[in-house]
Amino acid sequence: MRRTHRFSLHRWPLAVTVTGALLLSGCASIPTSGPVHQADPPVSSTPDASTEPAVAGPEADMTPEEVVQGFLAAGQGQDDDYAVARQYLTTDLAETWSPYERTVVFSGAAGIQEGLEENQVRVSVDERATIDDHGVMKRREAGSSEEMDVELTEVDGQWRISSVPDGVLVPASNLDDLYQPHNLYFLGKDGKTVVPDPRWFPDRQGVSTSIIRALLNGPAPYLEGSVDSAFPEGTELAGPSVPVQDGTAEVSLDVPDYSAVDVVGNRNMYSQVSLTLLALGNVENVNLSAGGGEADLGADDQSPLSPDPVTVPSRQIGLDGDRLVYLQGGQTQAVDSVSDALVGQAPQNPAMNADMTEFAALVDDGSTLVTFTDAEPEAVERFTGEDLSAPSMDPNGWVWVGTGDGQVRAADSGTAGTQAEDVDAPWLDGRAVRSLKISRDGSRALIVVSDGESAQVLISGVQRDDDGRPQSLNTPYLVDSGEGDLMMGDAAWISETQFVATSVTDGGTAPRLYDISGRYRELPYVDDGVTNVAGGNGEREIFVESGDELRLLTGESWSPQSDQIASTAFAG
Template identity: 30%
Template structure:
């Protein structure tokens, strides 16, 4: 998958490998270019209709023909009567079923065939990937009629029927791509994940997705510089010598240089994920649209458009042992020959017994914790403990956003709430420094288990359960802020993820589009990290008995868990390697 704006993640890599450290004896091999899109190199040809096929064979052949590598679906259309050939839209929806053994085709009546399958996911017409709950089943009935030559063809199918693909075919034919928007608080791109078919027309699909506007779950948290109602002036995005020509209808595009740069950045980051695209040229009905920061109409550099590569926090992780906090050098983690040692630092506080679930700000100058009974919140600036706030019950582990604001969830009376602390306010001014509630009405009847911020600070991932601690939800929402950056509310249309997890205990963002969630799918399983993309199948990490909290020092390769036995372990390939004894492992901004 091509993610030009996310390339900075690679530069932050900690020297880890499956054995725990970076080998100095093995040769370095060149891999795929950073940001390159996966090419569909496995070609599958569909079988045309066999003369004399039964209605069941026609339906079965039609479903399988849609998995061919021909993105025009010519063979699949041959299974339809002419009237259906022109109205069938294969990419209007995709049902993903587990494998061919999960698909059954039966004749339900003369001229009628029913297809059933055990489905694992659905991709809607906007490219949104929805994982389905376990044991989900789908059923579709097709009508068939004979041609003048006496052959059966499909004459009727449900409105909105697209294609059914096995999991292996969906992985071969589709890929996830990022659609980029602008943070409402800073010049930073924020991605939303969509799945589109590989092949011709990908650049056009990406441009159209960007033109469709901000998704509901990010409404108010991000913005787009594309004016409402803007469409492609021509029905495609041609690519010439590496330049994607995006010709837009003549809408009221502002002349403000910053807005035009942001518009260029959105299209460059989004459309350049298509193969062979390295530059984007914007036009208004055939007239070049000049973008400040470019020497010609072609945009080819996000930095030149005022969107430099984000930087990682520079503060070192901290390990807590008893009441002592010590710095950990992340480059030493995972090296079995050189166990990391905590390095006492005078600016770190002594954390008295009774304070737990620690978190550290992105700058490393603030540490927060909640009381053992999860009713109070406190924080330290340097070595000085600041005010203690009694908020409610069932407080979550606190977390900091990219602006250094402190967040915590919990219950106040009968309702769940989310609070934020302006850490830049004078701690001696209670009116400005006390925790303030953030509007999140959709969480009121839920119990908040964990919340963590994406690197951009405008998206937050939340685990919640029902009042009994069951029915976990993993959801992502945006943050609506005042012009000064102080939060007002969480957006009201959460993006739901990972419905197959029956237990979700903690989570962390491993990159800008992927979560690692501690959980399990059934009671017979041991808790483990699950990699949960913001659209796409979830994948299991190595089991870890007793895992309670999770963070990372290096994306998914640097996952760190804390167990109920007071162990801190780091991922080393498909196993876990001990870091040391401790109750909390703090990573800046995580």
């Protein structure tokens, strides 16, 4: 006779197994509300199975609640393809359940209550993020929840799970023990740069295979159409894995319509594969084969694309009163031919291109965007609006601003007689654009938006036409968010993979150093607030403006640089 079971509501802390033997320690810097973060930027490492927590299998005469609780906790043990977690499943389900399909990152305790059907359990958690089978993380706003129904049946007098959605649940406090971010590399539209795309994978042996499969699948949704991939659609691994032996990764591909003499295509594929894998601590060399043989990469002087970062000049542009000046090493210098271009126009937030020949700024107390060049120093009005963000100049020669009512505009700095054009971004939905900075590869926009009650830090892919003209911004990737006393402020790139953003409270400002995966560490607190952030090349060139004083990050403090120069910015 089939036995039925009725359930009462419980809140089960997944940090402990049903035996009480496993305490899942976590990083205290990961909050229990809001998006998922970690304190330190990732470092290259070789997965170490010894760091994985031990998990317990089922015991005799467990109740259905205990079986579900044990299964959820065992989902954090990745050894032998989640062998312990499969012990809680029926034989048929154990063969088909896919733990890699989806990961739900949650905070707090899991709620277990009676489901709508007989012998069914409903599990509910406070969701912080999801990670799909290609490592794409989607952070959730505070208040998001996830529910799943679990069905149980008796097998030889013991309760076992007969139906459960694919995937695992991971406490946010334990995320950094089980998963690590890895940058996949795609090709910039200019054909010269590579663009990183952060993904999250279980920190275990064989991660090289997961990484390459994700790379072959293409960029994350927020980068679609903004970057290219050298791999033709349908490209797959020719074997079951990407083995790594004695520091060498062997990548063998099955490429549709493969041409062995396409050296450029081979080099681009090799660039993506090698840059992606060489970040792993156990990979020193990469061999690429396709079509049954080693890929021809051409002559030695035809090297693959370089991983070297796109840098900007160490010289900043700024304002001394209403005159434009350069600032470098504590010394100022007038900007030749254009130093007086903005005199008498109440200027702020000047910007320049990497060649320091094209310039932009806001005038009329921030309501009007103007552009000018060293050859034509007279400022030309390009757009007028309310609450404009500081201009950003991209490598294609376009000047970008956002508005307080959720618009994005871009002006061709080389065509002075035209107005700034609308860049489609319907997902802004009227939210104010507080900061907008284009990455140095020109493929991504770093954006801070606010609706008055909350603010978000976002990264969006830039869609352009064949001439490089901006067309739209993709639905973005959420990096961070804040509410109330944790509103987000200005942001600035310091490399292709890192940026600085500010978290604003009533008592001051807490700048943070982020990597693009969303990890961050706190920089020294600024008691009197931050009105401007400037980022150069790496951590040694981070400046903030606070209390009418320009300050430079030096170790664990902010060193005063000038009380005369304001609104500084590096190129970009």
